[in-house]
Amino acid sequence: MGEGLRERTRRAVRAEIAEVAIGLFVRQGFDNTTVEDIAQAAGMTKRSFFRYFATKEDVVFDGVDLTGEKVVADIAARPAEEGPWECLQHVLGAWQEEIHASEQVLATLRLIEATPALVGRLHQRRTEWRRRVSDALQGRPGVDIDAYTADLLTNAATAVLDAVSSEWVRSDGKAKRSALLEQGFRQLHVDPNLRQA
Amino acid sequence: MGEGLRERTRRAVRAEIAEVAIGLFVRQGFDNTTVEDIAQAAGMTKRSFFRYFATKEDVVFDGVDLTGEKVVADIAARPAEEGPWECLQHVLGAWQEEIHASEQVLATLRLIEATPALVGRLHQRRTEWRRRVSDALQGRPGVDIDAYTADLLTNAATAVLDAVSSEWVRSDGKAKRSALLEQGFRQLHVDPNLRQA
DNA sequence: CTGGTATCTGTCACTCGGTGACACTATAGA
DNA sequence: TCTATAGTGTCACCGAGTGACAGATACCAG
Structure with a gap:
């Protein structure tokens, strides 16, 4: 059926x-x-x-690593007048909301942090994914940004994501991830004038 | 002798x-x-x-991966009145200057980018190192920042570093890394008031 | 219901990264 | 010159991962 x-x-x-x-x-x-x-x-x-x-590593990321196609697609779907940084914040914020804060997820994140091989594998996947996000950011209609800036913002966004994840684990899952994310994106204020020689 | x-x-x-x-x-x-x-x-x-x-991976990082003790030490040595973000910018800028822009380094970076296993191993090392940098940032006399902010800034700094490296490789080693780094740190403007509940 | 086909499975054999143990050689230093 | 130490080759071993083959199982036609 x-x-x-x-x-x-x-x-x-x-x-x-x-x-x-x-x-x-x-x-x-x-x-x-x-x-x-x-x-x-x-x-x-x-x-x-x-x-x-x-x-052997992949079995750990089965339930977590939804470094999805959806994120890439969502970036292209954001309104054209939105700046790249706000775009990333909204899309990644929405993506993060979908990961339910279960005890299982917390245990998995702890396991990853405690295992160098898993850390490596995670960032390896992240890197491939990041390239696609960066491309999506550049391909957005409206604003045009150079490759360096796109990489910079994409890397910075995942930097926020990682910090949020660490802090969330550190607080035993009690911290509100959405608040942390918003705080992180706010503290890393992106200069709106992206001019360059 | x-x-x-x-x-x-x-x-x-x-x-x-x-x-x-x-x-x-x-x-x-x-x-x-x-x-x-x-x-x-x-x-x-x-x-x-x-x-x-x-x-087998480590042989590649022999000449590059000087994710040094010196960086950690230098952070502690910076003047106390300096903000954490400027501190990272200065220390990492100085550290980056020491990596001479040889053809060998360029080839190695290309090799790493093209090999998932090497990307994973690199970020694995980076993660351990980042934890030490974050601790050093927190332990600095003068300003006190919470663990989340320290992680956030440390992650963001390596985000800049990675973007610089990518752009440098992309330009076949012709771009000025110091200028890229400065531009990156400037674009990711850190909010100076780090207040929080 | 029946036969054909695609899929799943176990078994075996193999490659490669990495380690422990042992014996042997070369060297530093008294 | 003698001795402790470090470097080396050899061998045996483990674990991750793969290719090939054969048997079982489930889908789908007629």
């Missing part, structure tokens, strides 16, 4: 692997957990695990 | 490994080059390679 049972089961299996794996990671550490441990706990082979996730 | 011949030869060997390795990486790609390739080209065993570099 409409969208296939196979895909549904596949996503269900993915979700269960992720849940089992993160449980193991939190309990005994990322490095002390082998893929075979995960596969066995999920009732499958090591080979089958890699048919659902390309790397 | 005074500082040992052994250390000198060790550093020389390190440098030669790095040179040989980067040459291979540039010619045939990072992923298509095995550690045994490097070791053989440098006249040693795989095992000996790992006695000089902890990972």
